[in-house]
Amino acid sequence: xxxxxxxxxxxxxxxxxxxxxxxxxxxxxxxxVELGRYYSENGADELVFYDITASAEDRALFTDILTQVASTxxxxxxxxxxxxxxxxxxxVLSCGADKVSVNSGALRRPELxxxxxxxxxxQCVVLSVDIKRVDGELHVYARGGREDTGMEAIDWLRxxxxxxxxxxxxxxxxxxxxxxxxxxxxxxxxCEEVKVPVxxxxxxxxxxxxxxxxxxxxxxxxxxxxxxxxFGEVSIAELKKALDENGIIxxx
Amino acid sequence: MTAxxxxxxxxxxxxxxxxxxxxxxxxxxxxxxxxxxxxxxxxPGVGAFGDAAKKLRERGLDAVVCDAARRGKPLLGIxxxxxxxxxxxxxxxxxxxLCLVPGTVRPLSEVLPDTYKIPQIGWNALRLxxxxxxxxxxxxxxxxxxxxxxxxxxxxAGSLAATVEYGIDVTAAVWRDNVFGCQFHPExxxxxxxxxxxxxxxx
Numbered sequence: 001x002x003x004x005x006x007x008x009x010x011x012x013x014x015x016x017x018x019x020x021x022x023x024x025x026x027x028x029x030x031x032x033v034e035l036g037r038y039y040s041e042n043g044a045d046e047l048v049f050y051d052i053t054a055s056a057e058d059r060a061l062f063t064d065i066l067t068q069v070a071s072t073x074x075x076x077x078x079x080x081x082x083x084x085x086x087x088x089x090x091x092v093l094s095c096g097a098d099k100v101s102v103n104s105g106a107l108r109r110p111e112l113x114x115x116x117x118x119x120x121x122x123q124c125v126v127l128s129v130d131i132k133r134v135d136g137e138l139h140v141y142a143r144g145g146r147e148d149t150g151m152e153a154i155d156w157l158r159x160x161x162x163x164x165x166x167x168x169x170x171x172x173x174x175x176x177x178x179x180x181x182x183x184x185x186x187x188x189x190x191c192e193e194v195k196v197p198v199x200x201x202x203x204x205x206x207x208x209x210x211x212x213x214x215x216x217x218x219x220x221x222x223x224x225x226x227x228x229x230x231f232g233e234v235s236i237a238e239l240k241k242a243l244d245e246n247g248i249i250x251x252x
Numbered sequence: 253m254t255a256x257x258x259x260x261x262x263x264x265x266x267x268x269x270x271x272x273x274x275x276x277x278x279x280x281x282x283x284x285x286x287x288x289x290x291x292x293x294x295x296p297g298v299g300a301f302g303d304a305a306k307k308l309r310e311r312g313l314d315a316v317v318c319d320a321a322r323r324g325k326p327l328l329g330i331x332x333x334x335x336x337x338x339x340x341x342x343x344x345x346x347x348x349x350l351c352l353v354p355g356t357v358r359p360l361s362e363v364l365p366d367t368y369k370i371p372q373i374g375w376n377a378l379r380l381x382x383x384x385x386x387x388x389x390x391x392x393x394x395x396x397x398x399x400x401x402x403x404x405x406x407x408x409a410g411s412l413a414a415t416v417e418y419g420i421d422v423t424a425a426v427w428r429d430n431v432f433g434c435q436f437h438p439e440x441x442x443x444x445x446x447x448x449x450x451x452x453x454x455x
Contacts, residue, residue: 001376001377001417001418002372002374002375002376002399002416002418003374003375003376003377003396005374005375040442045374045375070265070266070269071269071272071273072269072273074266074269074270074273074439074440074441074442074445074446075398075440075441075442076398076440093263094263094265095265096263096265096266096269098263098266098440121298121299122371123298123371123373123400166371166373167373195369196369197369197373197374221369221373221374222374251375251396
C-alpha cells in the first residue's frame with residue numbers, strides 16, 4: 001500500500017531557515033542543510049523548501065543552498081516561492097529539486113502550468129493554493145495570502161489540474177496558524193473534485209490532527225506543516241507512531 | 253567507473269549525488285567511448301517512452317547499452333530507464349524497447365480501481381519476489397521506496413524481482429542476469445534507495 005506522506009516545510013531567507021526552531025540536537029538550527037538532514041534522518045517523507053527572498057542576489061544564494069541540500073539528502077525535494085517562468089523551473093530543477101510548486105505566478109499566468117508540465121512532466125508541477133472563506137464562498141488568495149483574487153478555489157484547482165498540475169497543495173488561511181486542526185470541510189470539497197494527489201496544509205497543532213485528517217478525508221495523500229515540527233512540539237517519529245496505531249499506513 | 257547515460261532526458265543531479273554518496277566513481281556522460289569503457293551502466297529516464305527511445309537511438313546509445321549488457325556488464329535502468337529495458341511500450345502508440353528483459357509497458361489507467369490516483373506518487377512497500385536479486389543485498393521485504401509513474405511493466409514472467417501493492421500488484425523491479433531495473437527512484441528513496449545503489453555498485 002502507498003503510505004501517507006508527512007512533509008515538513010522550511011521557509012528560507014538569506015540562506016537561513018526562518019521561523020523559530022528549537023532542536024537541542026542541532027548545533028545550527030537555522031541551517032537548511034542541517035535541518036533538512038535532521039528531518040530526512042528522522043522520517044520525513046519529503047521536504048518543501050520555500051524561498052521567501054525577494055532580491056536576485058538572495059535568489060542565487062537560495063539555489064546554492066538548494067544544491068547543498070540536494071547533494072546530501074536523498075528524499076524528494078519540492079521547491080516553491082518566486083516561480084514565475086519556465087526559466088525559474090529550470091533554475092531550481094538543475095539544483096536538484098524534484099518538484100516545483102507554483103502559486104501567484106500561475107494566478108498571473110495560468111499557462112505557466114501547462115508550459116512546465118509539457119517540458120518537465122505533470123509529476124514535476126505542484127499547484128499550491130491559499131484559500132479563505134469569504135461570504136460563504138471559497139476564495140483564492142494571492143501574494144502569500146494578502147490579496148483576495150475573488151476566484152472560486154475549487155474552480156481554480158480543477159483548472160490547474162486540467163492545465164497539467166500533477167499534485168495540489170491546499171492551504172487553508174482560515175485554519176493556518178490556529179493549530180486547531182486541518183480544514184477538513186475544505187479538503188473534503190477539494191478531494192471530491194480533484195483526482196491528483198492532494199497535500200493538506202494549514203492548522204496542524206498535534207499528532208491527533210494528522211490522525212483526524214487521514215481518517216476523515218482518506219483521499220488526502222499528505223500532510224504538510226512547519227512550526228509544529230520546527231518547534232519540536234511533535235516529532236515526525238512520534239507522529240508516525242500515532243498514525244500507525246490508528247491504522248493509517250505510513251513509512252516507518 | 254559507473255556511467256550514467258546522458259541522452260537528454262531528465263535531471264541527473266540527484267542520481268550523480270547519490271552515487272557519490274555511496275562512494276561510487278560515477279560520471280554523467282553521453283560519450284559512447286566512455287560508456288563502453290565503464291564497468292557499470294545506469295540508464296535513467298523520465299518523460300515519455302517514445303521520445304526517450306528516439307533520443308537514445310538518435311545518439312546511437314541504444315546499441316552501446318545493449319552490447320554492454322549482452323557482454324555481461326551490470327546495467328541498471330531507473331524509472332523510464334527500467335521500462336526502456338523491456339520489449340515494448342504502449343504509451344502513446346507502440347514503441348520498441350531494448351528487449352533486454354521480457355515485458356510490456358502499459359498504462360496504469362487500464363487496470364487500476366477508480367479510487368487509486370494516477371500517477372502513483374509516493375512511498376510504497378517492496379515485496380521482494382526475488383530476495384536473492386543482488387541489488388536487494390541490503391534490502392528487507394516491506395521497506396519503502398519512492399515512486400512516480402503512470403505506466404507499468406507487465407508480462408515480465410521470470411524476470412519480476414519485486415512488486416508493490418497499488419490496487420494491483422505493480423512491477424517494482426525486474427532482473428535478468430546482469431540487467432536490473434527499478435520502477436521507483438532509488439536516488440530519492442532515502443537509506444533504502446542508497447543501499448540498492450550501493451549493492452549495484454559493488455557488483
